[in-house]
Amino acid sequence: MRILLVEDEQKIANALKRGLEQEAYAVDVAYDGREGYGRALAGKYDVMILDRMLPGISDGLDIVRAIRKEGRHEPVLLLTARDATRDRVEGLDSGADDYLVKPFSFEELLARIRALLRRPEQTADTILTVGDLELQPDQFQVKRHGQMIELSRKEFALLEYLMRNQGRILSKDQIIAHVWDFDADILPNTVEAFVASLRQKIDRPFKEPLLHTVRGFGYKLAS
Numbered sequence: 001m002r003i004l005l006v007e008d009e010q011k012i013a014n015a016l017k018r019g020l021e022q023e024a025y026a027v028d029v030a031y032d033g034r035e036g037y038g039r040a041l042a043g044k045y046d047v048m049i050l051d052r053m054l055p056g057i058s059d060g061l062d063i064v065r066a067i068r069k070e071g072r073h074e075p076v077l078l079l080t081a082r083d084a085t086r087d088r089v090e091g092l093d094s095g096a097d098d099y100l101v102k103p104f105s106f107e108e109l110l111a112r113i114r115a116l117l118r119r120p121e122q123t124a125d126t127i128l129t130v131g132d133l134e135l136q137p138d139q140f141q142v143k144r145h146g147q148m149i150e151l152s153r154k155e156f157a158l159l160e161y162l163m164r165n166q167g168r169i170l171s172k173d174q175i176i177a178h179v180w181d182f183d184a185d186i187l188p189n190t191v192e193a194f195v196a197s198l199r200q201k202i203d204r205p206f207k208e209p210l211l212h213t214v215r216g217f218g219y220k221l222a223s
Helices: 010-022 033-042 060-069 086-095 108-116 153-162 170-179 188-202
Strands: 002-006 027-029 047-051 075-078 098-101 128-131 135-137 141-144 212-213 218-221
Touching: 002 010, 002 170, 010 027, 010 108, 027 033, 027 212, 033 047, 033 060, 033 212, 047 060, 047 108, 060 075, 060 086, 075 086, 075 108, 086 098, 086 141, 128 153, 135 153, 153 170, 153 188, 153 218, 170 218, 188 212
Parallel strands: 002 027, 002 047, 047 075, 075 098
Antiparallel strands: 128 135, 135 141, 212 218
16 A cells, blocks of 8 residues: 655654655655646655645644645545644644544554555455455554465565455556655566565465456456
């Protein structure tokens, strides 16, 4: 899953980026409103985490309003030191989905991200399933037919994206956009290599394949 983090305090932003990447998220960071505004409108993200007060031409509320005006529905979490009720109401009324007051624990941030990813438009289940394959995002556990499967962080992120879009054909460009961050130097054959590695672990030891190649289009996960 790919996250946009817009936070002007660079130490906080970099610490959050490192922590989120250790949780298998791909993270793009912007340090001011101008860059954040541009990335939000140009990129494809599964969750956006925006600081309320930002230097530059736009603050967090401007970014939320802009993407909602474009008809986009990515989950948005606002970060702020302002905890007055009117500030919370303004943030939520601008189109944000959640509001987290600084200082906050990293564990709470992770829980809120997981809650946003469980929205009905994506999935209502904590455990993702495709056939006899199960993935628990909060535990980093994957099982098939009751058997534990060990994956790397990037393989886990790839599988989670495929499972959240089960039955859909996903192009290599779509996979790159959601599984790797903007600055990653990823080529289509890198995706092929990770898909091959993932298939070796989730399909080869079992009778029925779940990860399918659709020639000329991409990949899909389906039972």
